Amino acid sequence: MLLIIGFIIAFIIVAIFARRGAATRGCRWREDRTGDKGSLRKYRCMACGAEAFTASEGPPVTCKAQGRPPAL
Template sequence: MVLFLLPIIVGVVAYLAWRNRAVRGCRWRADTSGDKGALRKYRCAACGAEAFTARNGPPDMCKRGLGNSPL
């Protein structure tokens, strides 16, 4: 019985984690090796996007869709 319920429980947990991946907000981390003068470079730990900002602190919005469009 336990061997029957275990895959179902694992499947439900995996589905819930996959479903909520788009809901997660960006978690910006400073990347000081990429700073350019007054612009500070940040990389998102959740989606991998990179962004530059001239103000103190990380960007406010997710930049995941920028720069990936075909020409």
């Protein structure tokens, strides 16, 4: 019984870590310091071309390409 509970807990932990960062999995953010605006840092996604500004440390946590019109 203890072995089964251990497997369930291990499965849950693996599922949580596998899901972490799924919103930006396809995005490869690169910082573009030439476009910074004050304390906002500009980032550009090398995969889809989306641009985003963040005030927090590090790249955006969600993909910004959703809802954009397709490029012609």
